[in-house]
Amino acid sequence: MGHSTSSREQVVDTMIDLTRLSNLNRTIVAGHDSLELYLALRRRGFVRVATTATCRIPKRQHAVGLVTGQNSLSAIEAALAQIAQFLSPSAAIAVLIDSRESGLCLKVRNRLEQMGFRIEAGVRCQQGLVLSAYRQGFNQMEIAA
Secondary structure: HHHHHHHHHHHHHHHHHOOOOOOOOOOOEEOHHHHHHHHHHHOOOOOOOEOOOOEEEEEEEEEEEEEEOOOHHHHHHHHHHHHOEEEEEEEEEEEEEEOOOHHHHHHHHHHHHHHOOOEEEEEOOOOOOEHHHHHEEHHHHHOOO
């Protein structure tokens, strides 16, 4: 069990680092392991964190989105669609891609770009790849559309 705990902690640490998460950020988590991620963040002192299940009203008020526990493109896309309405126009997002499925990383990357995110980094962990991205000026794009 110790091994899976440490690799899970590594993913959480990586997501915190990549999104520059601070206690001031409102954070929303989605995905199959979202409750586990939520609890891990709370243990680290992040109090402004919610899951898509516990935060019922999406008002684009969250600065950071974290997606975990997905192992297929459809599952990741569903989590992204779920989390998108909670994210602010300048939000940061980190997605754990824990599958060896070929081309999955590229497909997730393309999906994030379609949602107005610019890919910033991809970091390999024991559990997979954590991809991080930022929205910049998404508000202006939305208004212009």
